Amino acid sequence: MHNAMYLDTEACYRAVKSKDRRFDGVFYTAVRTTGIYCRPSCPAITPKLANVSFHPSAAAAQLAGYRACKRCLPDATPGSPDWDLAADVAGRAMRLISDGVVERDGVDGLAARLGYSTRQLNRVVTGSFGAGPLALARARRAQTARVLIETSEMSFADVAFASGFASIRQFNDTVREVYAATPTDLRGRRGSAATSGVINTRIGVREPFDGASLLDFLALRAVPGIEATGEGWYERSLDLPHGAGVVRVELVDRPERYVPCSFSLADARDLAPALERTRRLLDADCDPIAVDDQLASDPLLAPLVRRRPGLRVPGHVDGTELTTRAILGQQVSVAGARTLAGRLVASHGRELGLDGEHRVTHLFPTADVLAEIEPESIAMPRARGRALAACAAAIRDGDVQLDRGADRAETREALLALPGVGPWTADYIAFRVLGDPDVFLPTDLGVKHAAEALGIDDLAGRSETWRPWRSYALIHLWTALSDTVPSEPLTKES
Secondary structure (H helix, E strand, O other), rough: OOOOOOHHHHHHHHHHHHOOHHOOOOEEEEEEEEEEOOOOOOOOOOOHHEEEEEOOOOHHHHHHHOEEEOOOOHHHHHOHHHHOOOOOHHHHHHHHOOOOHHHHHHHHHHHHHHHHHHHHHHHHHHHHHHHOOHHHHHHHHHHHHHHHHHHHHHHHHHHHHOOOOHHHHHHHHHHHHHOOOHHHHHHHHHHHOOOEEEEEEEEEEOOOOOHHHHHHHHHHHHOOOOEEEEEEEEEEEEEEOOOOEEEEEEEOOOOOOEEEEEEEEHHHHHHHHHHHHHHHHOOOOOOOOHHHHHOOOHOOOOOHHOOOOOOOOOOOOOHHHHHHHHHHOOOOOOHHHHHHHHHHHHOOOOOOOOOOOOOOEEEEEOEEEEHOOOHHHOOOOOHHHHHHHHHHHHHHHOOOOOOOOHHHHHHHHHOOOOOOOHHHHHHHHHHHOOOOOOOOOOOOOHHHHHHHHHHHHHHHHHHHOOOOOHHHHHHHHHHHOOOOOOOOOOOOOO
16 A cells, blocks of 8 residues: 555455554545544544545645544554555655654755655655655654644643744644644643653554563663663663754553653754654564564464564664674674673763763764774774774765665665675664565574574575565564573674
8 A cells, every 4th residue: 555546445445444453554544524534443433435535644634634533643653564665765755754854954855865856756755645745744743743742741832843843833833734723722731841851752553562572682782871771661872963862662561552752852853853763663663463464374483473473673773883783793692792882882982961860871983983993993803893994984975875765775785895794784784774674684593593493494495485574584583592592692694
């Protein structure tokens, strides 16, 4: 359902009649007789087919003149899983829009990032999502504003600023148009209060959501200084467009539709990119039922899927950091890689400089800093130190793009052209930074051991049956192995 031209009316209506939550965020139902649009799982009485139309994005429904349903809050749904599956320009554009590129650089800047003219990009994005980049960015701002109005104590002026609006008047007009309510109406009786500097909000996820396994994965790899974990929570520093930030997420075993999170930001304008990067970390837009159904069709994987329904692929918030950590971890254990990264943070990281109580203290070194480090000064083989410097220089110079708007195939090719970067490293970056759901690492030692334990002989051949969700199969194998060997070295080709 990725392209607006191919929304199947009958299939959409069946999903609406069944109140199927799997399609929340995939399309939106607009009801002509009421003038509102809803998520497919809206609990209201199902309207007649003759009275509805279907739209591929909230922005498209808003452009058609519909306002958001106050009962099901359709704009608060996770994003479409099609955005991660799609490696095309429209999917890449949507990921960059969600990161706030339009607010920072305008549509011209977005087009330049993707190598398109503004006119071409408008045509492509509108063809896929029923609305252009400006309308999609406006819908994202409205959603961010509503969540902040309803879940935080920020003043309306601060909400407008943090959501990316250029003025309070624009904020008020947009909220009234999209929600048929004023900001005061949305906040209700709670009234406003001065913000404490910490923004408490939530991120929508599709159920089931295995937060406990996600926390275990992150905790095992947490780097001192930039990451911290505890019972049911994970905290990390964020290097954002306008300054530093810290996010803390509550990762309980089975949350109901939302993951609570809190942000401390040096600049409130960074809230939208902070939210988007946290969504990537949580793999919030995943369709867990589709993934689990596909993987469970393999009788050898089925027990793993039943044990951990809703297992997510842990994303990452910073491409430079993850690439550096992947190189540091070549041919060493997870614990060894974590130690090396911690030393790098302590010697070359930047102090956070944020008020408040945080368990993290630093930001990871930038590509500029890493490119200037003498390879011999790092406690690792010289060849790997040179690979680290070469990768950092390529990122600094723009030869390697490491954000969700990058072309995955081009990025992989550029990474493999660098010294010391082999298929394992390039593919590990692809599935954790670029969000590719169909990456597999057949040479990984941990994967091989898990496959042997399951009785899988032809690993490469069998993994073909797990497409397009091989990244999730990979996480299942790693997680199953960690049940018995928590610190298993993840040796890889490079």
